[in-house]
Amino acid sequence: MTSTASAFADAPVRLSVVGLAKTYETKQGPVEVIADLTFDVRAAEIACIVGPSGIGKTTLLKCLTGLQSITSGSARIDGEPIDGPPKEMALVFQEYTRSLMPWLTVERNVLLPLRHLRLSKPEQSERITSALAAVGLAGAESKYPWQLSGGMQQRVAIARAIAYRPEVLIMDEPFASVDAQTRFELEDLCIRIRDEFGMTIVVVTHDIDEAVYLSDRVVVLGERPARVTEIIDVELGADRDQITTRSRPEFAALRTRVFEHIRKAG
Ligand SMILES: Nc1ncnc2c1ncn2[C@@H]1O[C@H](COP(=O)(O)OP(=O)(O)O)[C@@H](O)[C@H]1O
Numbered sequence: 140m141t142s143t144a145s146a147f148a149d150a151p152v153r154l155s156v157v158g159l160a161k162t163y164e165t166k167q168g169p170v171e172v173i174a175d176l177t178f179d180v181r182a183a184e185i186a187c188i189v190g191p192s193g194i195g196k197t198t199l200l201k202c203l204t205g206l207q208s209i210t211s212g213s214a215r216i217d218g219e220p221i222d223g224p225p226k227e228m229a230l231v232f233q234e235y236t237r238s239l240m241p242w243l244t245v246e247r248n249v250l251l252p253l254r255h256l257r258l259s260k261p262e263q264s265e266r267i268t269s270a271l272a273a274v275g276l277a278g279a280e281s282k283y284p285w286q287l288s289g290g291m292q293q294r295v296a297i298a299r300a301i302a303y304r305p306e307v308l309i310m311d312e313p314f315a316s317v318d319a320q321t322r323f324e325l326e327d328l329c330i331r332i333r334d335e336f337g338m339t340i341v342v343v344t345h346d347i348d349e350a351v352y353l354s355d356r357v358v359v360l361g362e363r364p365a366r367v368t369e370i371i372d373v374e375l376g377a378d379r380d381q382i383t384t385r386s387r388p389e390f391a392a393l394r395t396r397v398f399e400h401i402r403k404a405g
């Protein structure tokens with residue numbers, strides 16, 4: 140494929156990862172999980188991180204959100220080193236069942252991070268209502284998480300992140316537990332919030348088609364300890380549609396490329 144500049148090639152770098160390495164100190168001794176990762180994500184880009192299970196994708200996201208210390212190298216947001224949870228970021232965890240407070244209603248769960256934003260009551264309500272509507276959960280405000288299916292709970296976690304309107308949204312396999320139809324809707328929601336709010340989005344996914352459909356760029360992790368084995372620019376344009384985009388020959392070619400790199404990485 141020819142390499143033309145992506146739609147966001149001129150945007151400033153929002154997230155910059157340089158030579159990032161992570162070694163866990165365990166009782167059995169040090170475990171080197173990530174050897175050396177370098178990649179950028181530009182403002183308002185969607186980047187997907189893919190790679191085999193256990194390669195260190197969740198570890199990377201924890202380093203990016205300040206939940207784990209970085210052993211060497213750096214991660215920066217707008218040039219500032221990340222050394223604790225940055226307030227301009229939101230994270231949607233892989234283990235969504237543990238990310239909602241079971242004793243709070245859906246509405247109060249979504250409200251939690253908003254309390255730090257000094258919004259008026261009507262603004263708070265508006266954000267909660269529109270975020271729940273965006274994930275297809277309009278009217279679920281007074282339900283409790285345990286009254287909802289796993290997929291619905293994950294959508295509440297996504298609504299909470301969206302309502303907060305972070306500059307950078309980080310999600311760890313966010314759509315793994317929802318049905319195919321909802322997954323397509325949530326993928327399109329991701330693209331829509333990027334377009335509407337200029338959010339920069341980093342998504343870990345094991346679904347290659349999803350990575351290509353969502354991304355401006357796919358970062359493939361491989362080898363153990365992990366390195367970036369390939370960065371693939373996805374030049375499918377900004378207008379994407381579940382049916383027409385996925386049936387384009389360029390889409391098939393990109394999917395094959397990502398698949399081959401992941402297979403090599405395994
Ligand atoms: N807190 C921890 N302490 C020690 N090892 C860990 C810890 N968290 C993850 N690991 C190890 O790091 C490796 C990568 O894990 P993870 O980041 O969850 O991979 P992925 O998300 O790609 O499946 C695995 O071998 C895992 O056992």
Ligand SMILES: [Mg+2]
Nearest residue numbers: 196197198233
């Ligand atoms: Mg993981």
